[in-house]
Amino acid sequence: MDAVFFVAGQLLIWLVLWDLFQSIVLPRPSPGWFRISRYVIRGAWRLVRPLARPNSPRSERLLGYFAPAITIVLLVIWLAALMLGYGLIFYAFRAELRPAPADFPTAVYFAATCVLTLGFGDIVATGVPARIVAVAAAANGLGSVALVVTYFFSLYASYQRREVQVVTLQGVAGAPPSAVALLEEYRRLDLTDRLPDLFLEWERWAADVLDTHVAYPLLGYFRSSHDNLTWIGALGSMLDAASIVLTTIEDVPRGEAEKFRRVGAHLVEDISNLGFRAEWGGLKRHDPSISEKARLDHDAFDAACVRLVEAGYRLSPSDDAWLAFSAVRASYASRLEGMAVFWAARSTSWLGTAEALRSPAHPAEPVA
16 A cells, blocks of 8 residues: 555656646646646636637636636646655555654645645654655655746736737737827828838737747736737738738838738747647637638728828739739738637727628627
């Protein structure tokens, strides 16, 4: 029986350490079946996500609590699992403790004092194996806390870099941001020649978000602290703006827009591909409803062209531009919409009014 306790304790401890390594230390996606954090995040999000309601400040506050709260919950679960695992081992070695634990909860209590380095001294390890386990418990406890604290700093540093660019976009594209409003404002301010610089800035932003959000998927659950703003919406608006420049507007350089579009589409593809795995809770691949919500009809595109002409842009022939724009936008629109649905994000603005990326015939619905 003691051997069973010892083996069970070792398995639980290695499970925690492996999860910590994959979640925090390894800077790349690491899906796997034996992951505590995977089941915690996925299960908690499945409970919270159905509570989301479109355009509801209360829902936004609730969803905004999720990522910070689940980070703390993970730390508590990791430490609790370590205490339980070392408690199992100490119970197997109870003959080497003085006084010997009378029951399993007492062994877990001694393990907790070791993991948290409290050192009350009411129970002391006297045998060599028990002393080695006590030292290992203290080292793992301190190391786990240190790793999670470092993880906190990494998460919030990446989050702040992401949000600074999103908030900056609000000044010229509105809230929620609009691709058409962005192009109109740049023309009104006589900044059309600065559009290539804008796309270069967003190319760097997309590369940073791709690197951090793929390595640490929990970042995707962090929501903007500003109303009507989401990083998904900002990305969609910039991708739409780049697509317009590439296919419709004739008097703006296109090289920088194409570079950003490639990196931005790569970001959407990689994150949505991760979403199809159980690691992220499982986005639905090729969901017809997602594709329909991402649809933009010809009338909306014509309305955008009218506004751009009134702003002073010179456009390509309407029918040719529509075909080219539809082809470019198809490379990211459905995947981006799937991300928005999964994270219960607000609709990505298109015309800068109540109209949105999601077709008016299919308004945003609460995520089930």
